[in-house]
Each structure stands twice: as C-alpha cells, then as structure tokens.
Amino acid sequence: MNATTGDIRTRLPAWRLLASHSLPHRGPLLAGGALNLVGTAAGLAQPLVAKQVIDAIGVGGTSWSPVLALVGLVVLSALCAAWGTYLLERVAASVVCRARGNLITRIMRLRVDALDRPGDLISRVTSDTTLLSGAASQALVEPLSGALMLVGGITLMALLDLPLLAVTAGILILILGVVGLAMPRISRAQQGVQQSVGEITTALERALGAFRTVKASGMESAEISRLGTAVDQAWRHTVGAAKWAALARVSSGLAIQVAFLTVLGAGAARVASGDLSVSSLVAFLLYLFNLGQPIATLVQGATEMQVGLAAVRRMREVEDLPVEAEGRPTATVDKPVYRQATAAFQKVSFGYGEEPVLREVSFTVAGGEVTAVVGASGAGKTTLFSLLERFYEPSSGIVTLDGKDVRQWPLAELRQQIGYVEQDAPVLAGTLRENLCYATQEVSEQELEHALARTRLTEFVANLPDGLETRIGHRGTTLSGGQRQRIAIARALLRRPRILLMDEATSQLDAANELALRETMTAVAKTTTVVMIAHRLSTVVGADRIVVLEGGRVRASGTHEELLAADGFYRELVGSQLLSGRRA
Numbered sequence: 338m339n340a341t342t343g344d345i346r347t348r349l350p351a352w353r354l355l356a357s358h359s360l361p362h363r364g365p366l367l368a369g370g371a372l373n374l375v376g377t378a379a380g381l382a383q384p385l386v387a388k389q390v391i392d393a394i395g396v397g398g399t400s401w402s403p404v405l406a407l408v409g410l411v412v413l414s415a416l417c418a419a420w421g422t423y424l425l426e427r428v429a430a431s432v433v434c435r436a437r438g439n440l441i442t443r444i445m446r447l448r449v450d451a452l453d454r455p456g457d458l459i460s461r462v463t464s465d466t467t468l469l470s471g472a473a474s475q476a477l478v479e480p481l482s483g484a485l486m487l488v489g490g491i492t493l494m495a496l497l498d499l500p501l502l503a504v505t506a507g508i509l510i511l512i513l514g515v516v517g518l519a520m521p522r523i524s525r526a527q528q529g530v531q532q533s534v535g536e537i538t539t540a541l542e543r544a545l546g547a548f549r550t551v552k553a554s555g556m557e558s559a560e561i562s563r564l565g566t567a568v569d570q571a572w573r574h575t576v577g578a579a580k581w582a583a584l585a586r587v588s589s590g591l592a593i594q595v596a597f598l599t600v601l602g603a604g605a606a607r608v609a610s611g612d613l614s615v616s617s618l619v620a621f622l623l624y625l626f627n628l629g630q631p632i633a634t635l636v637q638g639a640t641e642m643q644v645g646l647a648a649v650r651r652m653r654e655v656e657d658l659p660v661e662a663e664g665r666p667t668a669t670v671d672k673p674v675y676r677q678a679t680a681a682f683q684k685v686s687f688g689y690g691e692e693p694v695l696r697e698v699s700f701t702v703a704g705g706e707v708t709a710v711v712g713a714s715g716a717g718k719t720t721l722f723s724l725l726e727r728f729y730e731p732s733s734g735i736v737t738l739d740g741k742d743v744r745q746w747p748l749a750e751l752r753q754q755i756g757y758v759e760q761d762a763p764v765l766a767g768t769l770r771e772n773l774c775y776a777t778q779e780v781s782e783q784e785l786e787h788a789l790a791r792t793r794l795t796e797f798v799a800n801l802p803d804g805l806e807t808r809i810g811h812r813g814t815t816l817s818g819g820q821r822q823r824i825a826i827a828r829a830l831l832r833r834p835r836i837l838l839m840d841e842a843t844s845q846l847d848a849a850n851e852l853a854l855r856e857t858m859t860a861v862a863k864t865t866t867v868v869m870i871a872h873r874l875s876t877v878v879g880a881d882r883i884v885v886l887e888g889g890r891v892r893a894s895g896t897h898e899e900l901l902a903a904d905g906f907y908r909e910l911v912g913s914q915l916l917s918g919r920r921a
C-alpha cells in the first residue's frame with residue numbers, strides 16, 4: 338500500500354473502512370448470507386406448517402404431508418445454517434488474515450521516526466484485527482437474516498391476530514430504545530479496551546526489551562505495578578463495555594419474556610371469547626418465541642459492529658503514520674556492480690525536532706578510502722549515517738551517493754549499496770547462519786567461510802556445539818558484545834556493499850581482535866569505501882581522511898598528521914584517546 342492509498346483510506350468514515358475489509362470476500366460472504374436467509378425462511382415457515390399439523394389433528398385427519406414438510410423444513414434450515422455459518426467463519430478468518438497482512442506491510446514500510454511505540458503497533462496487528470473478524474463478516478449478513486425473520490415473523494403475526502401484534506410491538510419498541518442507548522457507549526468503552534491492551538503490550542515490550550537492566554536495577558516490582566495499572570485500565574473499560582452489552586442483551590431477552598406472558602394472557606382471553614382459534618394462538622406464540630433469536634442476532638450484530646468500528650479506527654491510526662516514499666523489497670533489486678562508491682554531504686542541516694543537530698555540514702567521502710568521523714558524544718555522527726541511509730531527510734542541503742542525490746535513488750537500490758554496522762550491533766533471534774545471511778540469501782559456503790575468517794569468527798564458530806546452526810537468543814543474549822559486533826560486520830560484508838558504514842563497531846573489541854579487524858578493514862577498503870565512526874584513536878590514525886565534528890558542524894578534516902598540526906580540538910580529542918564523553 339503506498340502513501341497515497343493510505344491517505345485516501347484515512348479520510349474514509351470508519352464504517353466504509355470496515356466495509357472495505359469485507360469487499361474482497363463478497364462472494365463467500367453473499368453465499369453465506371444467502372444460505373442464512375434460506376435457513377431463516379425455512380425456519381419462518383415452520384410454525385405455519387405446525388399450525389396445519391395441529392389443525393389436521395384437531396379435525397381427526399391423518400395426512401402425513403404437513404408432517405413430512407415440517408421435517409423437511411427442519412432439515413433444510415439446519416443444513417443451510419451449518420453451511421452458511423462455515424462460510425461466514427471462513428470469511429471472518431480471511432478478513433483477519435488480510436488485515437494483518439496489510440498492517441504488517443504498512444508497519445514494515447514505516448519511516449524509522451514513526452516507530453515510536455512498537456508494543457502498541459504489535460497489539461494493533463494481533464488483537465485489533467481479531468476484533469474485526471465478527472464485524473466484517475457475520476455482523477454484516479446475519480442481521481439481514483435476523484431482520485428478515487423479524488419482518489417476516491411480524492407480518493405473519495399480523496395475519497394471525499392484529500390486537501396481539503399491537504401488544505407485542507409496544508414492548509419491542511421499548512427494546513429498541515434501550516439498545517440504541519447502549520450502542521455508542523459500547524463503542525467508546527471498546528475503544529478504551531483496545532487502547533489499554535496496546536498500553537499493556539507497550540509496557541511489556543519496554544520491560545522485556547531491557548530485561549537485564551530491569552533485574553539489575555531491582556525494578557521488577559515497579560514494572561509489575563506499571564503493567565498492573567495498564568491491566569486495571571483494560572479491566573475497567575472491559576467492564577464498562579460489558580455493562581452496556583449485558584443491558585442490551587438482557588433487555589431484549591426480558592422483553593420477549595414479558596411479551597410472551599402478556600400475549601399468553603391476552604390470547605387466552607381472546608380464545609375464550611371465540612375471537613381466536615387455539616392453533617392461531619399457538620402459531621402466534623411460536624412466532625413470538627422465535628422473535629427472540631432475530632432480536633438477539635440484531636443486538637449481537639450491532640454490538641459486534643461497534644467493536645469492529647473501534648478496531649478499524651485504531652487500525653486507521655497506523656495508516657496515518659508516515660511511510661517511506663518507496664518500499665520496494667530489496668529482493669527485487671539486482672546485486673550491484675562491485676565497485677567503490679563515493680558519498681558527499683553538501684551544506685546539510687538537519688534536526689530531529691526544533692533544535693538543529695547538523696548545521697551546514699559539508700564533506701566528501703572518496704571512493705575506496707577509509708574515512709573516519711570523530712567528535713564528542715552527541716555531535717551528530719550517527720545522524721550522518723541515518724541521512725545517508727535516508728532514514729531521515731535533511732531540512733536543507735544535499736546528501737549524495739555516487740554524485741546522485743539520495744532522494745533520486747530508488748530507496749531499495751540505495752540501501753543495497755550500503756552495508757551498515759549499527760552502534761549496538763543487534764542480532765536477531767535465530768541461528769547464526771540466519772543472522773549472517775540475513776541481508777543476502779545467495780551466499781556460498783566459501784563466501785561464508787571467508788567472511789568468518791575476515792572477522793576472526795572462524796574459531797568461535799568451530800567451538801560452537803552446532804556451528805553455524807547454533808541458535809542465538811533474543812537480542813543476542815548468548816553472545817558477548819564483541820561477538821555481536823563481529824557478527825554484524827560479517828553480515829554487512831556478506832552483502833558485498835559498495836560503501837560500508839561502521840558506527841563505533843570496534844568499541845567493544847579487545848585489543849587483539851581490534852588489531853585484526855583493522856587489518857581486515859584495510860583489506861576491505863581495497864574493494865569498498867569505508868566510513869567509520871570511532872572513539873578509539875587506534876582505529877582512526879590509519880584512516881585516509883578524518884572528519885572532525887563539533888556541535889553539528891564540520892570543524893576540520895584531513896589526515897591524522899595534518900589535523901594534529903592544525904586543529905586544537907582534534908589534539909584535545911587525541912589527548913583523551915578520542916573517548917571524550919562531552920556532549921556538543
């Protein structure tokens with residue numbers, strides 16, 4: 338789904354959005370609805386045929402045909418109900434499946450800055466979509482058969498006895514009033530329930546995402562209490578919705594009972610006065626009794642509709658989030674020509690909010706060179722990489738790759754050129770092989786072995802019980818920081834990038850591995866342009882060019898020797914081994 342489609346959809350009223358979920362399944366939906374109607378019609382005819390059976394017995398008749406017709410109607414309505422229900426359940430499952438697929442696609446294509454509360458988004462995919470099922474299937478067609486049964490039943494009751502129908506109608510109008518009062522309240526409460534479920538998922542995601550920190554800080558109880566608040570909130574909203582749903586359901590049931598007793602009394606008097614036959618009273622009472630089901634179906638349908646509308650509103654909020662301009666899957670892009678890329682920042686300014694982070698930054702990264710970016714913490718180094726990857730766009734100025742504005746590149750193609758080793762080198766739960774081949778499926782065993790050797794992982798893998806098939810825990814919990822970084826570097830190299838961005842990727846390596854990796858980088862630079870953010874002096878002295886960033890501006894650039902001679906701030910950084918904790 339592209340941004341434009343999303344924009345159009347977000348302007349649609351909730352009920353039309355809900356209907357749009359059902360539209361692709363209109364065939365089975367209509368078939369299920371039709372079967373329901375046939376079953377309902379067969380059910381409607383039953384009391385009339387029952388009346389014929391009673392009349393025939395009353396006059397001493399022995400005809401079997403009304404009895405056979407009655408049996409046939411019972412079987413027909415049961416078969417239609419079973420088949421119809423299956424079709425509608427199937428549609429419900431398909432609606433959920435499609436809605437989840439659409440939401441997942443949308444979420445994966447969100448801009449990085451839109452991913453604010455992942456837990457809440459998870460709950461929209463898992464929980465909200467489930468609530469859509471009833472509203473976009475059964476609740477659309479079953480009320481139709483309910484309405485048919487109601488109208489048909491009332492018409493036939495009118496034919497049987499008008500005064501008794503007047504009594505029934507008065508009581509039914511009362512029900513409609515109560516149900517109408519309850520529906521908007523159910524909708525509001527249901528939206529609250531879903532919001533609270535989102536809060537629970539968000540709070541859980543927060544706590545589990547930093548599980549060790551929670552434990553090391555002894556904050557289990559605080560997190561339990563935070564989650565407890567969200568759970569209580571969900572409970573309160575659920576109870577609120579349940580109160581109104583119960584009122585709507587009970588009042589409809591109660592009305593039928595009251596109507597039944599009233600009609601029984603009034604009908605008995607009319608039979609005694611000779612105005613009504615016994616068989617007509619029995620048939621009338623059967624219709625009245627049968628009204629309970631369509632009324633319950635209508636109330637249930639209206640309630641489910643409110644639940645579905647609440648879900649669709651929350652799903653629409655995901656569609657309001659900004660997606661990347663182009664989300665072509667990387668798999669469709671051919672492997673790039675293998676040559677070193679160049680990059681340039683031309684008067685680039687950028688801020689995440691009001692406050693500027695980069696101010697008119699200009700520098701070039703020559704193809705095949707190793708460029709190091711140094712600066713105090715918070716100077717904007719990682720932000721430079723984010724702009725090159727086009728996670729964000731500059732407020733002014735141009736970022737280029739191979740001399741072409743990154744905004745002119747097809748997004749997937751742009752990212753295909755770049756290998757990115759993030760600061761905290763995340764790994765994904767799965768096997769080591771899956772992690773290494775994450776960004777490239779077509780990797781030969783030789784290439785894999787070569788990448789392991791280059792990142793000094795060969796021995797580590799050889800000592801693992803299942804080698805490359807060893808499972809790595811959630812967020813790499815079974816690995817050291819250094820191992821995670823080396824895996825991230827190997828993964829990036831396997832992608833055969835034309836430019837490799839490394840964000841402090843060597844900060845967690847021990848001295849021996851860091852030296853080895855520096856040699857690797859020198860070798861890699863022969864075929865790939867390398868830009869590295871480093872806090873260690875040892876990793877930058879050999880760079881072809883060093884860019885010194887201070888307070889979001891390029892303060893100086895040159896080789897280590899040139900900068901030592903010309904820039905006091907660089908000398909200061911070198912004096913502190915570049916490990917300055919100062920913020921810009």
Ligand SMILES: Nc1ncnc2c1ncn2[C@@H]1O[C@H](COP(=O)(O)OP(=O)(O)OP(=O)(O)O)[C@@H](O)[C@H]1O
Pocket residue numbers: 689690694712713714715716717718719720721760
């Ligand atoms: N996603 C974001 N939203 C808002 N502000 C951000 C975001 N990412 C970074 N910043 C802010 O932008 C500034 C520059 O951050 P950046 O990560 O680029 O610095 P850095 O030089 O890489 O720092 P470090 O060396 O500590 O990693 C910081 O003040 C940071 O708080």
